[in-house]
Amino acid sequence: MPPADAFLPTYARFPVTFVRGEGTRLYDDAGHEYLDFLTGISVNSLGHCHPAVVAAIREQAGKLLHTGNLYFNEPGVALADRLVSSSLGGGVFFTNSGAEANEAALKLARKHRSGGDIVSVHGGFHGRTYGALSATPQESKQAPFAPLVPGFRAVEAAALPDTVDERTAAVIVETIQGESGVHPLPEGVLRATREACDAAGALLIFDEVQTGMGRTGSLWSYERLGVVPDVITSAKALGGGLPMGAMIASPRLRDVLAAGDHGSTFAGGPVVAAAALATLEIVDDEAFLNRVRDLGELLRARLSELPGVLAVRGTGLMVGADVSGDAPAMTRSALLDERLVINATGPRTLRFLPPLTVSEAEIDDALARLARIVG
Ligand code: PLP
Numbered sequence: 001m002p003p004a005d006a007f008l009p010t011y012a013r014f015p016v017t018f019v020r021g022e023g024t025r026l027y028d029d030a031g032h033e034y035l036d037f038l039t040g041i042s043v044n045s046l047g048h049c050h051p052a053v054v055a056a057i058r059e060q061a062g063k064l065l066h067t068g069n070l071y072f073n074e075p076g077v078a079l080a081d082r083l084v085s086s087s088l089g090g091g092v093f094f095t096n097s098g099a100e101a102n103e104a105a106l107k108l109a110r111k112h113r114s115g116g117d118i119v120s121v122h123g124g125f126h127g128r129t130y131g132a133l134s135a136t137p138q139e140s141k142q143a144p145f146a147p148l149v150p151g152f153r154a155v156e157a158a159a160l161p162d163t164v165d166e167r168t169a170a171v172i173v174e175t176i177q178g179e180s181g182v183h184p185l186p187e188g189v190l191r192a193t194r195e196a197c198d199a200a201g202a203l204l205i206f207d208e209v210q211t212g213m214g215r216t217g218s219l220w221s222y223e224r225l226g227v228v229p230d231v232i233t234s235a236k237a238l239g240g241g242l243p244m245g246a247m248i249a250s251p252r253l254r255d256v257l258a259a260g261d262h263g264s265t266f267a268g269g270p271v272v273a274a275a276a277l278a279t280l281e282i283v284d285d286e287a288f289l290n291r292v293r294d295l296g297e298l299l300r301a302r303l304s305e306l307p308g309v310l311a312v313r314g315t316g317l318m319v320g321a322d323v324s325g326d327a328p329a330m331t332r333s334a335l336l337d338e339r340l341v342i343n344a345t346g347p348r349t350l351r352f353l354p355p356l357t358v359s360e361a362e363i364d365d366a367l368a369r370l371a372r373i374v375g
Contacts, residue, residue, distance in 0.1 A: 014335055021048025024355050024362050026341065034339040037354040037366050041343070042178070042210050042318070045237035046282060047355035053240040056278035057271055064270045069263060075273035082277065086284055087220055087232060088250040093257070094268030095245035098209035098235030099127025102172065104247035104262055105205045105231045106131045109170035110151075112203060112256050116169025118152045121160065125179035126172060126207055135172050157185050161192035168202035170231075175221040178210035181349040182313045182320030190227045203230040203253070209245070210318070213237035214283040214356055217293035217316030224315075240279035244272040283356065292316045292356050295363065299352060302367045308374035310348075319352040320345065323374050330373050338369035350374075 018034075020027040024047055026034040039045060046053060060075060067073050080092045095101045106118060120126065120135040127133065130149050133142060137154030155163045157173075164171060171193055177183040197204045206229040211221035213234060218224045220232060230253060235245030245267075249256070282288060296316040303321050304312045311322040323330065327344035334340040345351045354366070 014332065016335065023047040023050075024358050032339055034335070034341050035362060035366050035369065036341045037352045037358075038341045038343050039237075039353050039355055040241075042215055042236045042353045043239075044241050045213055045215065045356045046240060046279060047357045048241075050240065050279075050282075050357070052278045052282060053275050056240075056274040057242070060271045060274035066266070066269050068265060069268065073268075073270040073273065075270050075277055076268045079268070079273045079277045079280070082280055082284075083234075083246060083248060086280070087248050088228070088230075090249045090251040091254045093247045093249075093262065094273075095235070095247065095264055096243045096267050096272075097127070097245050098207075098233065099129040099132040100264065100267075101209065101233035101235050101245035101247045102126045102132040102135065102205075102207060103129055104257075105172065105207075105233050105249075106135065106170070107262055108231065108247070108249060108253065108256050109172075109203045109205065111261065112253065113169040113201065115151070116202070117167055118169055119160065119163055119171045120152065120154050121157045121173050121177075121185070122154055123157075123177050123180040123183060124154075124172075124174055124207075125177065126174075127209075157189050160189055161196040164193065164196035164200050164202050166200050166202075168197075168200055170203040170205050171197060172205040172207060174207045174209075174211060175225060176211050176216065176315060176318060178318065178351075179345060181322075181345040182318055182351060184313070184315065187225055187227070190225055194227045194229075197230075205229060205231040205233065208232045209235045213279070214289055214292055215316055215318050215353070217289055217296060219284050219289065221315070237279065237283075238276050239272045240275040242272045242275045244268075244276050288356070295356075295358060295360070298360060299354070299363050302363060303352075303370075306367070306371055306374055314352075317352075317354055317356055317358070321350045321352070322348050323350055324348075325374060333373050334370065338372060340366055340369040342370075 017029045026036045126135045134149040134152040230250045238244045300312045313320045331344045
């Protein structure tokens with residue numbers, strides 16, 4: 001491949017060009033085979049080019065590509081029903097990405113309590129658009145783009161319940177912070193925040209962009225916490241590899257956003273909806289999700305046996321490991337020397353987001369490759 005000078009340098013890309021994928025395998029333009037334990041950062045949850053997803057896309061692509069949201073489309077209607085009935089039971093707004101799903105949630109919260117504050121948590125990540133970025137309290141990401149959207153505050157997770165009052169429009173959190181290195185928020189804090197939101201009339205938004213769609217071994221991560229939010233946002237794995245997001249609101253919030261309040265030209269189009277429906281059909285299944293939990297335990301157990309691995313965290317197949325060495329250098333060596341795709345969320349933390357369809361043999365294979373790097 002020629003040097004890709006036509007791109008703005010917003011990504012520190014590796015010198016690899018992938019041309020094909022199948023299951024847990026990726027292939028580059030020189031014919032090398034890779035084991036993918038990152039899935040485009042939690043996107044290809046059924047592995048690359050799952051036959052059911054590809055078939056759904058092919059079939060829909062031959063029928064109808066786009067109508068816009070002034071009309072209904074069949075896969076979009078079926079997906080809306082399925083998503084809503086498998087989560088909060090209210091209504092859905094489709095988007096094209098995780099940041100956009102969060103933008104929709106923030107707008108809903110601001111309209112629900114006009115002028116209210118949005119509270120987020122240190123270490124959280126919600127996206128790069130202005131609203132989502134304003135809820136992402138990281139100096140390096142926010143500072144160059146000031147001024148941000150007014151009325152956003154960030155606190156430590158433990159302080160959340162005491163921070164919520166009648167001026168709060170919403171609290172937005174990830175139940176497990178992904179970009180900061182797979183850090184779960186304490187369940188007690190989430191429960192107390194739920195109570196504080198109820199008492200103050202504020203909304204609780206769970207950003208399930210990374211944790212949702214079966215990644216943690218339940219369809220939505222909140223299911224295993226016994227804390228039900230008012231709004232969830234989804235994206236990443238939702239579209240089976242195509243760009244797709246959703247903001248799902250509970251029944252009592254169904255009518256907060258009225259016609260004309262929000263919109264998106266492409267969102268919820270027939271092809272992405274067909275791909276999402278095919279994905280959900282497979283993932284929303286108890287036996288499938290049980291397997292995700294078992295494989296997650298196996299991956300964490302194997303990881304913690306490796307010399308050089310100091311701590312292992314995670315739920316289901318969302319796994320982080322603190323290492324004694326240089327994690328970004330390990331990621332590079334994993335890719336270029338061992339042909340194992342993983343990433344580093346910080347100087348000492350590796351993250352593993354394999355396909356939910358990964359096999360035990362592939363976990364063994366990945367760990368053997370990793371052992372040559374972290375040991
Ligand atoms: N929210 C969470 C928890 C994420 O992990 C991400 C992306 O990494 C986003 C939101 C933003 O999603 P997108 O990149 O699709 O805008």
